[in-house]
Amino acid sequence: xxxxxxxxxxxxxxxxxxxxxxxxxxxxxxxxxVEPWLHAVCREASLFAEEWGEMDSLYLGGGTPSVLSDEQxxxxxDRLRLQFRFSADTETTIEMNPDDVDxxxxxxxxxxGFNRVSLGVQSFxxxxxxxxxxRHDGGRARSAIEAVRSAGFDNLALDLxxxxxxxxRGAWEQNLRLALQFRPEHLSCYMLTVEEGTPLGRIxxxxxxxxxxxxxxSDLFLFTSxxxxxxxxxHYEVSNFARGAQRISRHNxxxxxxxxxxxxxxxxxxxxxxxxxWNVRSVGEYCRKIASGERPTAGSEELDREQLKLEAVYxxxxxxxxxxLALLExxxxxxxxxxxxxxxxxxxxxxxxxxxxxRGYLVSDRLPLELLP
Ligand code: SF4
Numbered sequence: 001x002x003x004x005x006x007x008x009x010x011x012x013x014x015x016x017x018x019x020x021x022x023x024x025x026x027x028x029x030x031x032x033x034v035e036p037w038l039h040a041v042c043r044e045a046s047l048f049a050e051e052w053g054e055m056d057s058l059y060l061g062g063g064t065p066s067v068l069s070d071e072q073x074x075x076x077x078d079r080l081r082l083q084f085r086f087s088a089d090t091e092t093t094i095e096m097n098p099d100d101v102d103x104x105x106x107x108x109x110x111x112x113g114f115n116r117v118s119l120g121v122q123s124f125x126x127x128x129x130x131x132x133x134x135r136h137d138g139g140r141a142r143s144a145i146e147a148v149r150s151a152g153f154d155n156l157a158l159d160l161x162x163x164x165x166x167x168x169r170g171a172w173e174q175n176l177r178l179a180l181q182f183r184p185e186h187l188s189c190y191m192l193t194v195e196e197g198t199p200l201g202r203i204x205x206x207x208x209x210x211x212x213x214x215x216x217x218s219d220l221f222l223f224t225s226x227x228x229x230x231x232x233x234x235h236y237e238v239s240n241f242a243r244g245a246q247r248i249s250r251h252n253x254x255x256x257x258x259x260x261x262x263x264x265x266x267x268x269x270x271x272x273x274x275x276x277x278w279n280v281r282s283v284g285e286y287c288r289k290i291a292s293g294e295r296p297t298a299g300s301e302e303l304d305r306e307q308l309k310l311e312a313v314y315x316x317x318x319x320x321x322x323x324x325l326a327l328l329e330x331x332x333x334x335x336x337x338x339x340x341x342x343x344x345x346x347x348x349x350x351x352x353x354x355x356x357x358x359r360g361y362l363v364s365d366r367l368p369l370e371l372l373p
Contacts, residue, residue, distance in 0.1 A: 005254070005257075005259045005260075006053070006054045006055055006056035006057075006087060007052055007053065007054070007055045007056075007254070007259065007260040007261060007262060007272070008055060008056070008057040008058070008059065008250075008251045008254040008259065008260075008261040008262070009052075009055050009057070009058045009059070009080065009084060009261070009262050009264070010059045010061060010251070010261060010262070010263040010264070010268055011041060011058075011059070011060050011061070011065075011076070011080070011263075011264045011265050011268070012026070012061060012062060012063060012263065012264065012265030012266060012267055012268040012279075013037075013060055013061070013062040013063040013064065013065040013067070013068060013265065014026055014027045014028060014037065014062060014063045014265060014266050014267065014283055015027060015028060015029070015030075015031065015033075015034055015037075015062065015063050015064060015067045015068075016028070016029055016062070016063055016064045016067065017029065017064065017067060017097075017135060018133075018135060019133070019199070020132055020133045020134055021131075021132060021133035021198065021199040021200045021203075022132055022133070022161075022192060022193075022194070022195070022198055022199075022200045023198060024195040024197060024198050025062070025063065026063070026266060026267035026281050027062055027063035027064070028283055031067070033283045033284070033287070034067075034068065034072070036283075036287045037265070037266075037283055037286070037287060038068075038072055038075065038076060040286060040287045040290040040291070040296075041076070041264050041265050042075075042076065042079040042080075042083075043290050044264050044265070044290055044295075044296065045079060045080055045083045045084070045264055046083055047295060048083075048262055048264075049083035049084055052084060052260075052262055053085065054085050054086070054087055055084050055085065055086050055087070055090065056086070056087040056089065056090050056091065056250065057090060057091045057092075057093075057250045057251035057254065058080065058086065058090055058091070058092045058093070058251075059091075059093045059095075059251040059252075060073075060076075060093065060094045060095060061093075061095045062095055064095070064096075064097050064100070064120075065094050065095050065096065066094065066095070066096035066097055066100035066101070067097075067100065070105065070108050070109070070112075073094075073109065073112060074112050077092075077112055077113060091115065091116055091155075091249075091250040091251060092113055092114050092115050092116065093114070093115075093116040093117070093118055093157075093249075093251060094109065094114050094116075094117060094118070095118045095119075095120065096117055096118070096119055096120070096144075097119075097120050097135070097136065098119060098120070098121060098136040098140045098141045098143075098144035098145075099135050099136045099140055099144070101119070101144035101147050101148065102147050103146075103147040103150050103151055105147075106147050106148050106150075106151030106153065107151045107152075109151075110151050110152055110153060114153075115153070115155055116153070116155040116156075116157065117148050117153050117155070117156055117157065118157040118158075118159065118186075118188075119141075119144060119145065119148065119156065119157070119158050119159065120134075120159045121141045121144075121145070121158050121159060121160060121179070122134055122159060122160060122161045123138070123141075123160065123161060123164075123175055124138040124141055124142065124174075124175055124178045124179070125138060125171065125174070125175060126138055128161075128164055128167070128171075128175075131164060131165075132161065132164070133199070138178075142178075145158070145182045145184075146182075149182065154185070155185050155186070155247065156182070156184045156185055156186070157184060157185065157186035157187070157188065157249070158179050158182075158184045158186070158187055158188070159188045159190065160175060160176070160179060160187065160188070160189050160190070161189075161190050161191075161192055162175070162189060162190075162191060162192065162220050162224065163191040163192040163211075163212050163216075163217050163220055164192055164212075165209045165210055165211055165212060166212075167212065167220075169219065169220060169223055172220055172223075172224070173223070173227065176189075176224070176227060176228070180231055183243070184243070185242065185243045185247040186240070186241065186242050186243070186247055186248075186249060187228065187233065187240070187241040188239050188240050188241075189224050189228075189239055189240075189241065190239050191217060191220075191221065191239070192211075194211060218362055221361075221362050222358060222359070222362065225358045225361065226358070228241045234248070234320065235320065235358070235361070236248050236319060236320040236321075237252075237256065237318055237319045237320070238318045238361045238364050240252070253319075255271075255315075256315045256316070256318065256319050257315070258271065258308070258311070258312065258315075260272040260273070263278075263279065264279075265279065265286070266279055266280060266281060266282060266283050266285075266286040266296070267279055267280070267281040274302055274303045274308065275300060275301070275302050275303070276300065276301050276303065277297050277299065277300035277301075278297070278298055278299055278300070279296045279297060279298055280296050280297075280298040281298065309327060309372075310368060310372060312327060313327060313367075313368045313371060313372060314365075314368045317347075317354075317356050317360070317364050317367045317368060318356070318361070318364045319356075320355065320356075321353070321355075322347075322350070322353045322354050322355035322356060323353065323354050324352060324353055324354075325349070325352045325353060325354055326352065328354070328371060328372075331372075331373065333373045334371050334372060334373070337370050337371050338354065338371060341360070341367065341370060341371070345357055345359050345360075346359055346360035346363060346367065347360050347367070
């Protein structure tokens, strides 16, 4: 599927200055492993370079890529560009925390070739930022955005989080309005999920806070979608909004369409030619394996026809592009369920495609289960 499209390259930078209470992404604090990781990741790139063709997206995610120094970032980019063939218009994204951003630094990053910045703002409200365990405050979030803009970046993505305990629609709308003042090209609005094993998960298990109810969360989701569409954004994936189709995240779009992506670094996932594999979730083990000439793979799976189809339906119905009707052909159960879901307002047909409605996005995890026997 889609093996002809240019691939994407993801680099997982597994370092954070501190852990946010809600986060279950793989990252460690402290910087003693940064240099060993940097050399290991460059070496891992060299293990794969021959096997991958043209790439048109490079995404530094984490963790917190902005904890790397400018020299380390420049070294990493240089090495990746030596190993892989990137198209001239490659979308080159770096995820950054607001407290790592200032205008001179952003100018340097732009000169290195980054052309898209994804800022983990989460909120502009002090009380929410403190509750989430973020290190920045609202003023820092605003000055970071201004720094990105004044350095000349014209592709800015902001991450915001909603569905916090006690959060009203008015408070959330205020956050959205503050974000819109900067006319970001892209917004990711993530609903808070309480993950087991995180500090938030532990205090939730102790009954220390009451998450928002299902109805309140649904109301916030539908409000967000309506509000941002009225402001000119395209709601193109459950949690993602773009100011026009050309601002859709090229890199993330590859994950939703089974386009080959190579992931480097601890815990990074890769996909190509029906095979998915993932790296060990430990910086030390990752560095040791690379040093001994081994690939740092922790596991892999080959997807059969049925699994590919299920994933295509699952991923497709999370996006505005939906799925081709052909995926459900010759299956009376699926066509019956489709008619019902269209009548109930969760899906709609557009020519030979099936698209999720706004309410469909809200239950996108359930739709494949209803459509496929
Ligand atoms: S949310 Fe981001 S900055 Fe916070 S711990 Fe997770 S990866 Fe690190």
